[in-house]
Amino acid sequence: MKKLRTLVCLLLVVLMVLALGACGSKKSDDAEISKAAVPGKEGSGYKYDSVTIGCSIMPNFITGTTPAENDGACSLVFDEVFKVDPVTKEVKSEILEDWHFEDDTTLVMKLKDNVYFSNGDKATAEDVLFSYSSHVDRSSAYIWEFNILYDECEIVDELTLKMKFSTFYSAFFSSYIIYLYDKSWAESVGWDSLDWQKPVGTGPYVVSDYKIDDHATFTARDDYWNKDKDPVTIREWVLKYYKDTSTMEMDLEAGNIAMCQFSASEYERFQKDGGKGYDVLTGSAGVNHFFQMGFLENDCWYDKNIREAFAVGIPWDEFGQVVLGVTWKQATSSVPSDSPEYKNVGTYKYDLEKAKQLMTAAGYSEEKPLEIHTVTMESPYFSKCCEAFEYYCNQMYVKFTFDLKDIAATINDWNTPGSGVECGFYYDNFGSQDGQYVRGLDWAANPNGSNWTFIDDEYYDNLYLEVAASTDLQTRIAKSQELQQYTYDEFLAIPYSEMTFQVGYRTDVFGKAQMERAVMNSEYWNLANMSYASAWN
Amino acid sequence: MAKYIIKRILWAIPVLLGVLIIVFTITYLTPGDPVQTILGNGYTPEKYAKKAAELGLDKGYLAQLGSYIWNVVTRFDFGKSYMTNIPVITELTTRMGTTFSIAFLSIIVTILIGIPCGIIAAIKQYSALDYGFTSFALICSAIPSFVIAPVLLVVFGVKLRWLPLSGLDEWKSYILPVFVNALGGIALLTRMTRTSMLETIRQDYIRTARAKGLRESVIIWKHAMKNTMIPVITVTGSWLAMLMGGALIVELIFSIPGLGTYLYGGISNRDYPIINGSVILTAFIVCMMSIVVDILYAVVDPRIKAQFSSGKKKKKSVQAAKEAA
Known part of the structure; x- marks a missing residue:
């Protein structure tokens, strides 16, 4: 029994020393490379084979159905009909060849001829119309948050549509983001289907794994329609879900994730003590x-x-x-x-x-x-x-x-x-x-x-x-x-x-300028923007 | 014994039905409207009515309750989550494995540490070990898991980087959540075993065993242990049921997709099917654990087993006793 007592005492002493040592002022080694990013294999053309980031909302690809959604994840799988340049605030579109107002209430949109979904379907004006009209059909929150409604919509030809509004709403282009949905696929699976965990889109990635309340994995498409313009440099994104944001922030500090949103309290701590191996960007x-x-x-x-x-x-x-x-x-x-x-x-x-x-x-x-x-x-x-x-x-x-x-x-x-x-x-x-x-x-x-x-x-x-x-x-x-x-x-x-809002990121994985270009207004991260080769220049 | 078990299982049916009605009624009467939570601000009455009809919330209380009970009883259908549209039963069965694995490991750790600590504290009463274990138990029960979990995360995850901070991707991921989950149980079991053992070793039959010159280890492990175990089994059973019901804090802090986080999400969003399904599952587990505990009583205590024996067996044993006489 005496031996046992000695053993217990020794164990307690060792534990206390470890705890005190760990909680001391010495920071963890900042030279350590984040586990969150796995470098790409030589000759693969990818800078990173895999990058893991944290999110407090599990990706939801049926936009406008719940109060919370994850636009960063959606940007990987879908193309937005319109998007805003984070620096110039200019409205742009990757999938439209042209758009203009015929008069104060008529908007004409013409789709590019080479936009393809991940299932091989060609995107048409019908799909653009469906991407808007489906919000009405499924009682999406968007329809009362702002006026995406049009009084009439005319499909002019395979790639052109004309929207007629009773009153145009100026935030039509820049408020909630409308993603291009594949009408035939969406109608075949229905809105209740779990197939929406791995949706069909025109974006540069597909969802290869989805475990609710745990993670979603996005893998780069080899057949992405726009890949010649700006090739992607990250083969796989893993979005790890956290119910508790403080655990997420600790995982960033430990290098287990490469990026996540930062709470105000953690940001205050960061401002006071600084962070080794990570930085925080305010947007x-x-x-x-x-x-x-x-x-x-x-x-x-x-x-x-x-x-x-x-x-x-x-x-x-x-x-x-x-x-x-x-x-x-x-x-x-x-x-x-x-x-x-x-x-x-x-x-x-x-x-x-x-x-x-x-x-x-x-x-x-x-x-x-x-x-x-x-x-x-x-x-x-x-x-x-x-x-x-x-x-x-x-x-x-x-x-x-x-x-x-x-x-x-x-x-x-x-x-x-x-x-x-x-x-x-x-x-x-x-x-x-x-x-x-x-x-x-x-x-x-x-x-x-x-x-x-x-x-x-x-x-x-x-x-x-x-x-x-x-x-x-x-x-x-x-x-x-x-x-x-x-x-x-x-x-x-x-x-x-x-x-x-604040976003924390590992400095050994991402650069500051790249983060500033990718972190948009409205707390919106465009992960697709971060994936392209141009983002690293 | 079999008759008793069947009787206990049958008793569980009205209990579960009662729980179902109570939970349904409470969620029905709770302030807040799931339709409004889903729709947010500024919906039109038409949209509200459409969504309410879609979710079956436009009917009266009795109609909703009747339909819910019918679906649960006949099709084991707890409905679909209002938020994700995923059937509740699918989520419950998927997440149960995760929660069960943590609960099971936690209870093993609890037993392996709590019972020996309790026994040693009892047989070495007022010794340094007794004070040590009792103090340890007191500290464990005094520190809530939402305090100890972040401390452990900072020490072992962020600073030392020995253990993962979240998820259950590798074996090392289990260490912190299991330890945090087990701490309360260890404290409870140490104190319970100590008290129970102290009571047992002061009884006459133990004194008789000592007088017969039996070794102390034989007295403790063979004679005292079984009687000590009765209250310990009760505590262990209820602790396991509690852990299976979803260790909410641990699952939240360690980002584990288990039953606790599922129920938490359901409550936050007024997702009635999730709340009802999770609570009914928890009630079912508690009922089952209570049956298992009763069976274990019989295993460790022959007097209890004799009470449960069927009439035939009783007659046989009486006849055998007479013949022997």
Whole structure:
């Protein structure tokens, strides 16, 4: 027994030494090559045989069916009908030979003659039409998120189609991405089929393995229709799924994955300590964070004094820093600063005394405070928003109360008039790749959206709809800038931060310039862009 | 004995039916609407009605319940996930293997460490070993798995790089999740075995065995062990059932596609078929484990086995006893 005791003690000592040694300040060896990337075999023409990256959403190829999807994965398997250049914000198309407006409401698209699906089918105008119309047929979320609907669509010939809109929607090209589906294949398998885990597309890769909640493997196609233009240099992508993002970030640090999104807390740690073997890139999500006033739920917001009191009575920059930490980026307009529409309209100067005077003018005082309420999702972000907002409100004759509920219950309240959602903290999850105003505040002129996001101001709504219907870029930019100024002057929605996102990547696998070209707005990674030979130049 | 087992299995049917009704009712009454969760913001009433009809949620409570029970009982059909469209039964059967492998290994580790620790602590009561094992058990039960798991990940995965951080791709991937899963069980089993063993070795028949001059190892392992095992089996059985029900935290942290993560996803998305199917499967496992535990009681304790003997066997044994007399 004495020996056993000695053995146990020794074991404990060894464990403690190991643990202390491991947790010490010495970082892991940065010279170590990531296990996440396997170099390509000599003569294979591939830079990497396999690259593993992390994702917190399991790839879903039926786009628009769920709130969450993985555009990075989709970009490997499908071609987008339209896409936006991440640097110039110019709308492009790899599969269309030409597209133009015949008039303000008629769009003509002509497909290239050599676009082929992975099953050998040739892509036609019917497939392009189906890629849009299927969203309507299967009640996709896209159809109420933005207007992809057309009143008429005419197939002019095998490769040409003409779409006629009652009102064109400017974010048609750059908001949600429409992937080219093979109509005959999709109709033969149906929307419920598990065949959608390995879909047919025109993209440079096919899904070779798919295990739900675990991983998806994408293998380069030998018969990719566009391979001569820009050959792919990564033979296989493995998208490893993580339910817990902190494990994913640790796997990046350990070199087990080559890239993943970074949470705000981990980014803060990275900024403080740095990372060995990996770097973190900050990108614009194409939208801003807003404080919005529920005109339809509380009449107080029709009073400009009250709106102005909220604009100047709360230090919004400080508020943004409190709730967003190191990911906060000052918003100087309703659109992000990298948007072609951007106009610097400035920020509201914090003036608590003025806010109190405005509240007094509106009929409120310390004894008779304005009472407002909201319901929002129970998450660290929204909790911080509500708590910080409550603190600032208390100083300016406002009694703010809130309920935090789970996602399903919150959405229920947001869609039910009279649920007490009298204001809220809004950001669009996806935005648009070119940072359009109408995507950042996508329900502001539509009373049928959430009952707290509609801005009930006739001039604003008309201007908004004009911006939304612009087919000409210069006209849209001019009207959008007028709208940004009007929103600021009338205190209709208060932006408190540009929305950013962070992507961590192994520096021994990817280069910074390559990452910047591949990481698009709207938190969208174009993995296909990262695969092409041109990405490494 | 066979009659008893059949009786216990038959009893499981109304239990499972009760669970099914209760779970269905709870999910039905829970605030939040799966149609709204799927559709997001700004849907039209027509779209809502179409989606609700598609999912069968436009009918009343009784119609939905009746149809659900009928499908489960007659076709073993738990429906399809609202989010992925994959039949729940397909996912449950696929994921059960993953969760089972971790649960099974965890319980083996729990038994291999927990029982010897408990026995040594009991027979060496108030010794350094006793204090050591008891303290270890206390620490294990005090540290929740969501604390110990990230610590182990940082130490063994990120810093030392000895073990993989996620998934179950190789044998080494099992070490951390199994250890984290087993920790609570080890603590519980150590304390339970110690208490039970202490109680047993103070009984008269043990004193008699000692008086007869039997060796201590024979007394412990042959005479005391079986009686000690009765409460230990109860704890082990319920622990295994709990692990099979899906060790949620461990599966989430180690990114393991098991039953726990499946249920978690179902709850987050108000995916009723997933919630109902997972809970019914868990209830089924608990029922089965309870039957297995009862059978094991009979194996380790002849008195319990005698209670379960059929009338014929009882008569025979009485007759044999009379003849012997």
